[in-house]
Amino acid sequence: MRGEIFLIIAGMAIATYFTRFACLVLFRAGGVPGWLERWLKHVPTAILTSLIVPALLLPRGTLDLSLSNNYLLAGCVAAVTAYKTRNVIATMVLGLIVMLALCWISR
């Protein structure tokens, strides 16, 4: 194992464990203050969006809004599937099938 990679993994492990244990120590008796709860509530939505949208709109590092952008087309299919089924497995499988088909067609 490369030292550089191991350091990153160890850092991630400590950061993750901190998020899991810190509040058990901090809020042993009381609860989370309201303002913090409101702010933290939207962190998952924000971070998920910031990862998905550039991956679909800039798959090669430049903005690509054309119909030849397979990531954008398959992304729309995945979004509709996720909305209709609320099912993680169905979204991934259908999205990947469309993606593989588009890659095969545009080969």
Place this chain on the structure above:
Amino acid sequence: MWGAGVSIAKTHAKPEPYLLAGEFWHGVRDSLPVALSVVPFGLTCGVMGLTVGLTFLETVSMSVLVFAGAAQFISMTMLGAGITAFSLIVLTTLLINLRHLLMGASLAPYMARLPMPLQAVLAFGLVDETYALIMNRILVKEYSPGYQMGCNVNFYLVWVASTAAGVFLGGYIPDPLAWGLDFALPALLMALLIPRLADRPSYFACIVSALVAVLGALYLPGKWYIIIACLAASAVGGFMEGESSSAR
């Protein structure tokens, strides 16, 4: 039992072992269907590790030590894009996992009665799915550390084993990226995002994050657009929550 009426002296007593063992297997049994649904993600995690150039040991030890799907996918995406800055990856991990703070905070009143070492061990297994399971258990019966441990151990073993299997299977897929398999990550994240879009603040958080992320990806170096977009969007969402709750 662990009723609210126990005396102070009993509050810090060790949990009875038989109680832990029986509830442990209840936890394992109840979490089995959900744990099995995690297998495809573990496999993807293993394949991704291989794709971005991590070794078997590196990929599996990330699952063993970090045990946080989203953070692992994202850090591997960053490593794959050539970003090996320690601080950037660890900070991103911290931001992605900030939601654990809320989960921990809501469990704190129940877990406060347990001895500190047991709390520390149970905290390691706090993931979205085990959190959902234990909150459901609290709703229908009462909090049980044994049950929580059963869910945690089950999830952990399935996650690590499926990651290892993914690394082995990934070796049989020639150049996954050429086939668009990297799309698995946005598709997976999409399935986690859509159910969160349920009210006005969440719509706005999503729109702000999308705009800032695209602009940031175009004009900012590295992957800083993730953090900037996350801070901007969650602040907007939080502000709107405050507006609507004070208007009521």
